[in-house]
Structure formats: C-alpha cells, structure tokens
Amino acid sequence: MATRPPLSQKIIFALGQLGWSLTGFSAANLLVYFYMPPEEGATAMFPTFIFQGAIISSLTLIGLINAGGRVFDAITDPLIANWADRIQSSFGKRKKLMAIAAVPFAIFSFIIFFPPFGENVQLNSIWLSVGIVIFYFCLTLYVIPYTALISELGHHPEDRMSISTIIAVTWILGFMAGSSVYALQGVFEASYSPTVSFQISVGIFALLGLIFMLLPVFFLNETKYAVQGSTESTAWDSIKEILRDKNYALFATADMIYWLSLTFIQLGVGFYVPILFGFDKAMATQFLTISFLTSFAFYYPVNILVKNFGKRKIILAAFVLFSTVFGMLALIQDLPISKSILFYLIAVLSGFPLAAMSIIPNALIADFVHQHKAKTGDNYSAMFYGFRNFTTKFGISMANLLFPSLLLFGRSTSNPQGVIMTAWMAFIFCLLGFLLFYFVKEVEEV
Numbered sequence: 001m002a003t004r005p006p007l008s009q010k011i012i013f014a015l016g017q018l019g020w021s022l023t024g025f026s027a028a029n030l031l032v033y034f035y036m037p038p039e040e041g042a043t044a045m046f047p048t049f050i051f052q053g054a055i056i057s058s059l060t061l062i063g064l065i066n067a068g069g070r071v072f073d074a075i076t077d078p079l080i081a082n083w084a085d086r087i088q089s090s091f092g093k094r095k096k097l098m099a100i101a102a103v104p105f106a107i108f109s110f111i112i113f114f115p116p117f118g119e120n121v122q123l124n125s126i127w128l129s130v131g132i133v134i135f136y137f138c139l140t141l142y143v144i145p146y147t148a149l150i151s152e153l154g155h156h157p158e159d160r161m162s163i164s165t166i167i168a169v170t171w172i173l174g175f176m177a178g179s180s181v182y183a184l185q186g187v188f189e190a191s192y193s194p195t196v197s198f199q200i201s202v203g204i205f206a207l208l209g210l211i212f213m214l215l216p217v218f219f220l221n222e223t224k225y226a227v228q229g230s231t232e233s234t235a236w237d238s239i240k241e242i243l244r245d246k247n248y249a250l251f252a253t254a255d256m257i258y259w260l261s262l263t264f265i266q267l268g269v270g271f272y273v274p275i276l277f278g279f280d281k282a283m284a285t286q287f288l289t290i291s292f293l294t295s296f297a298f299y300y301p302v303n304i305l306v307k308n309f310g311k312r313k314i315i316l317a318a319f320v321l322f323s324t325v326f327g328m329l330a331l332i333q334d335l336p337i338s339k340s341i342l343f344y345l346i347a348v349l350s351g352f353p354l355a356a357m358s359i360i361p362n363a364l365i366a367d368f369v370h371q372h373k374a375k376t377g378d379n380y381s382a383m384f385y386g387f388r389n390f391t392t393k394f395g396i397s398m399a400n401l402l403f404p405s406l407l408l409f410g411r412s413t414s415n416p417q418g419v420i421m422t423a424w425m426a427f428i429f430c431l432l433g434f435l436l437f438y439f440v441k442e443v444e445e446v
Contacts, residue, residue, distance in 0.1 A: 023109045032062055094382075182285045242387060329346060
C-alpha cells in the first residue's frame, strides 16, 4: 500500500497544473483574439494573417482551425489514456509521458502566434493548422497522465478533495497569469507594435509554463505515493467498460456542456470589456483577476459545503449562479445599473461557481475511479480522466467553432450584436448543463 502524500508532494504535483494551465492558455483562449481581433475604429488591432470572413455558411476559418485542433485533441485523449494505463516505466508510469510532452508543448504554445508568411493568408492558414494539431497532441500527452495521478495520489478520500483544491488554486493562478496578456501587451506597446507586444507576452508565458511543468517530472515521488495498476484492455474496450457506469456518462455529458458555456466567456472577455462595457481592453485582465481572486475566497467554503451537502448539490448551485452571471452579461445594455457596477458585480458573482467547478469535478472523477476499482479490481484511472477530457474538449471545440461565427453578426461598439449573441449562447448552454447534471446521483466515496 502506497504512503499518503505529504503536503509538499501535493504542492509539487499541483505546480505542474500551474504550468500546463499557463502554457495552454494562449492557444485555448487567444487564437480568436489574435487572428480575428477586436476592431478599434476602422482597423483591427493586428494585421490580417488568415482569411477572416465566412467560408462555409457562417463558419470562419479560425473557428474551423481551432475546432479542428480541439476535435483532434479529443479523439487522441482515449488513445493516449489507454497508452498511459498500459505503460510501465522505472522513471514513473505517468511522469515518463509528461517528460516527453513538456518541451514541445511549450514551444508550440508560442510559435503558433508567429505566422511566418507575412500576410499570405493561404500559407499562414496551412502553417497554423499544422501547428495547432501538434500543440494539442503535446497538451494531451502531458495532461492525460498528469490528471490520472489525481486519483492515484488520492487513494484516501480526504486526499482527493485536498489535491483537487490545490490544483484548482494552481490552475487559476495559471489562468490569471495568462489573462494578464491584455495588460502585459499594453505595457510592451510603449516600445513595440501591438503584434510584437502580444507575441512577447505569449513567449514569457511559454517559458514560465515549461519550468512549472517540469517540477513534478523531476521532484514528484510517483513510485512511493501513487497507488497504480495496469490494464491490457484496448482503448475501445476501456471506453466501453467505464461507460457501463451510466452515472459517470451522464456526469461527463453535463460537464461537457459546462465547458462549452464557459469557453464562450473565456473567448469573449477580450470582446465584452471593450465592446459591451466600453472599457479599455486592459480591463479584461482586471475582470478575470477579480473573478479568480473571489473564487479563491470560496475554496475553503466549498470544501465545507461539500462535507455538509455532498458534491452534487454544490455543482447544481454553481450551474444556477453561472447561468445568472451569463444572463446579466447578455442583458448588460438593458439593465438599469451603471456598467461600472455591473462590471464588478458580475466579476464577483462568478467567484463561487468558478471555485466549485474547479475543485469538485476532479475529486468526483477520482470517486468514480475508486468505486469502479472496488467493484472490478481494474485500474482505469487515465481512461476515466481521458474520456472526461474527450467530452470536455468536444464542448470546447463546439464553442471555438460557434463563437467566431456569431461575431460575424457584429463585433464593434457600433454593432455589438454578435458579441451579445455569444453571451446568450453561454446562458442557454449553462441551463442545459444544469438540467443534465440534475439527474447525476451522488457517488459513494471508497
């Protein structure tokens, strides 16, 4: 029986989350901002590197490239998860793949924002498509074995919640650091063009993210603290096995819808702040910072609430509050409240659902893993997290596909219709997520 990990090992493990969160922020949240930027007056913030109009019905090229990368990412999740469950290594069952992935993951998070062909939109589009596929493959190769360690280190129920809480902290730290790109870009614009300023900012994130991703690779004692096993099942057999748990399948579907709605907001913050609120783009960093600092304040209360009410009820409450936030954002131009007050009110109200949805799902999946292992004796840790990643990324892919298409209806202060429509879509999907999760049953801790 493995030893329960001390706090120091949990922190080392969690710093890897900070690393991949920061490294992955740029491609996940800034591609539309860079390749289909907000319009300032009659011109866009950045040059036109790829075609920005509709190419298939109302679908945009950046939307198709982004969604295509996410779909590829989602498809490879179960394959890499099965590989991660089957692999054996004296270096560490999970750490070996993490070590292979970290450096190329960081490199491609950076160079996809360096279109090498000037304003040749055709060649840049091909180059970006290839770069996105490689980026997402490397992301999956790091994240799948990393998340499998949540349940393997959390072989005691209390450790699952503490590990999930700590990695939620580091995920948000990475997201907050990444969201500072808007402010950091403004700082560098004193000396450089907006394009170069943005690229420098992304490059800084890639380097810092790499350093943090390598910390658990070298300093986490996986052999001593992780309870692990192996399986000889194929990827398809593993998927069929975990989906026999209908409760898990329903959870994964509701979780997918949540990420679809959240991605609309993550993609949209660079548009909402200057276009709907009428503030400088640098205020987007302040908005996200307030949201995530508020969520920090709810981390301990969320843990207490889970002990008293269970994981299911707290997630349902998070869906309700997030729906309220998205609805307020969609109605911002009609609400009889000043935009300054709404700016801070929406940022603060999002704190609780962000905290709940950052902490509880990872702990809940660990419960599914250990419940399944107790019934069958088989370890499908990576596959449980891998399939969740598959459904999550499918939702994110749909958001990346739909979001730019809605912007075609208007993305300027004089015509904000498309931007408002993205907020309504987030609201609708969040309500759908609530309805699905309502039928998820509480999972017994083992």
